[in-house]
Amino acid sequence: MTKEKILIVGGGFAGAKAALDLSEDERFDITLLSDKKIFTYFPTLYHVATGGDKSNASIPLNSLTESKNIKLHFGKAVKLDRQSKRIITAEGESYSYDSLILALGVVTNYFNIKGLQELSFGVKSIEDVEKLKAHLHEQLISEHKPDLNYVIVGGGPTGIELAGALPEYLRQVMLQHKIENRSVHIDLVESAPRLLARMPRDTSRMVQRRLRRLGVKLYLGKRVQGETANDLMVDNKLIQSHTVIWTAGTANNPFFSENGFTLSSNHKVATDIYLQAEPNIFVIGDNANTPYSGMAQTAVHDGEYLAENLKRRTSGKKLKSYMAKAPITIIPVGEGWAAVNYGVFRTYGMLGWVLRQAADAVAFHDYEPWAKAGRQWLTTNNVEESCPVCAARQAAI
Numbered sequence: 387m388t389k390e391k392i393l394i395v396g397g398g399f400a401g402a403k404a405a406l407d408l409s410e411d412e413r414f415d416i417t418l419l420s421d422k423k424i425f426t427y428f429p430t431l432y433h434v435a436t437g438g439d440k441s442n443a444s445i446p447l448n449s450l451t452e453s454k455n456i457k458l459h460f461g462k463a464v465k466l467d468r469q470s471k472r473i474i475t476a477e478g479e480s481y482s483y484d485s486l487i488l489a490l491g492v493v494t495n496y497f498n499i500k501g502l503q504e505l506s507f508g509v510k511s512i513e514d515v516e517k518l519k520a521h522l523h524e525q526l527i528s529e530h531k532p533d534l535n536y537v538i539v540g541g542g543p544t545g546i547e548l549a550g551a552l553p554e555y556l557r558q559v560m561l562q563h564k565i566e567n568r569s570v571h572i573d574l575v576e577s578a579p580r581l582l583a584r585m586p587r588d589t590s591r592m593v594q595r596r597l598r599r600l601g602v603k604l605y606l607g608k609r610v611q612g613e614t615a616n617d618l619m620v621d622n623k624l625i626q627s628h629t630v631i632w633t634a635g636t637a638n639n640p641f642f643s644e645n646g647f648t649l650s651s652n653h654k655v656a657t658d659i660y661l662q663a664e665p666n667i668f669v670i671g672d673n674a675n676t677p678y679s680g681m682a683q684t685a686v687h688d689g690e691y692l693a694e695n696l697k698r699r700t701s702g703k704k705l706k707s708y709m710a711k712a713p714i715t716i717i718p719v720g721e722g723w724a725a726v727n728y729g730v731f732r733t734y735g736m737l738g739w740v741l742r743q744a745a746d747a748v749a750f751h752d753y754e755p756w757a758k759a760g761r762q763w764l765t766t767n768n769v770e771e772s773c774p775v776c777a778a779r780q781a782a783i
C-alpha cells in the first residue's frame with residue numbers, strides 16, 4: 387500500500403495535535419518539521435517568568451512523538467515550491483509532500499514603535515521569559531539601586547496574567563534577599579479604554595478591580611509612542627523604567643506573505659470550509675482566518691478536525707465542513723484568582739483558579755497519556771531560580 391505523505395510544518399498546538407491524531411492511522415506517512423525542539427505551552431509562560439519551572443511550559447517534541455508513527459525533523463521552513471510539492475528550509479533541506487499542513491503560529495508585532503524591539507522584554511518563548519526572570523532578579527538585588535518601575539504593555543490575557551503574578555513574585559524575591567523596604571511600581575498600559583476589550587464589560591471591570599487590589603496601576607486608553615534605554619513614552623508623557631514588557635501585538639507568520647498565500651483583511655490565511663488554502667495545502671491554528679483563531683483551544687480543535695477529515699478522505703467518506711468551537715477563557719490574575727467566561731457563564735475567584743488548573747491538566751492530556759500529562763502538570767508546583775539565595779531558601783520551604 388502506498389502511504390499518503392503528509393508534511394506538517396510547526397510543532398505547536400495545532401501541528402503537534404494533527405500529527406499525533408494522524409499517527410494512529412497506518413495509511414499515512416507523517417513528517418513533522420519544526421524550527422524548535424520543544425512544544426511551547428504558552429499559557430504558563432507568565433508563571434515561568436515569575437519563578438516557575440521552565441519544564442512546565444516546554445515539552446521536548448521527541449518526547450511527544452516517541453514510539454509514534456511520526457518522523458520528526460528540525461528546520462525553519464522558508465519556501466514553498468508548489469510545482470515540486472516541497473518545503474525548503476533555511477538550513478537547505480527539502481521535504482516533499484502529498485498533503486501539506488501549515489501551523490506556524492504568529493510572531494510579535496512592535497508596530498514599528500521606536501526602541502521596542504531592541505529594548506523591551508517579551509513573553510513569547512522560554513528564552514524570553516528566562517531573560518525576563520534574570521533581569522527581574524538583577525534589578526531587585528543590584529546595589530546600584532536602579533528604578534523598580536515595571537511597565538507591562540498590553541491589556542489582553544498575557545499582560546494581565548503577568549501583571550497579576552508580578553507583585554507577589556517581586557515580594558518573595560525581596561523577602562528572600564531581605565530587602566523588603568524597596569518600593570516597587572507595576573504599571574499596565576492599554577490603548578483601549580478598558581482591559582480585555584473584546585470580552586464582556588463586567589469581566590473587564592472585575593479584572594481591573596482585582597489588579598488594582600494587587601497594587602497594579604492601570605493606564606487605560608493610552609498609547610505607547612517609543613522606548614529609550616531609560617524611559618517609555620506613553621501619550622506624550624515619560625514613564626521612567628528599565629523594565630518594559632511588551633505583550634501588545636502579534637502578526638501572522640511572514641512565511642505566508644513571502645510565499646504568495648491569499649490573505650484575509652486581518653492578514654490571516656483565507657481557507658475554504660475544509661481549512662484548505664490551496665489544493666492539498668491546509669492552514670490551521672493561529673495562521674488561519676477562523677472565528678476564534680488566536681487561542682490554543684482553537685488550534686487543538688483545528689488539528690483534531692483536520693486529522694479526522696484527512697482520515698475520512700482516505701476512506702472515501704464525505705468530508706465534514708469546519709465548525710468553529712467557542713473557547714472557554716480562563717484568565718488567572720494572581721495566586722488563587724481567575725476570571726472565567728464561557729457564553730453567559732462567568733465566575734471570578736478561587737473557583738476560576740481551580741478550573742484553570744484543571745484546564746491545564748486536560749490541555750497536557752491533549753498531547754500526552756494521562757500519566758505523563760499528570761507529571762507535566764505537577765511541574766506547576768516547581769520553582770526554578772538561577773539565583774543561589776532564592777534557590778536555597780525555596781528548597782528549604
Ligand SMILES: Cc1cc2nc3c(=O)[nH]c(=O)nc-3n(C[C@H](O)[C@H](O)[C@H](O)COP(=O)(O)OP(=O)(O)OC[C@H]3O[C@@H](n4cnc5c(N)ncnc54)[C@H](O)[C@@H]3O)c2cc1C
Pocket residue numbers: 395396397398399400401419420421422424425426428429430431432461462463464489490491492509510543544639641670671672673679680681682683684685713
Ligand atoms: C504568552 C501567551 C499566553 C497564551 N495563553 C493562552 C491561554 O491561556 N489560552 C489560550 O487558549 N491561548 C493562549 N495563547 C495563544 C495560544 O498559545 C496560541 O493560540 C497557540 O499557540 C496557537 O497554536 P499554533 O499551533 O497555531 O501556533 P504555535 O503553538 O505558536 O506553534 C507554531 C510552531 O511553529 C514553529 N514554527 C514557526 N515558524 C516556523 C517555520 N518557519 N518553520 C518551522 N517551524 C516553525 C514554532 O516554533 C512553533 O513550534 C497564549 C499565547 C501566548 C503568546
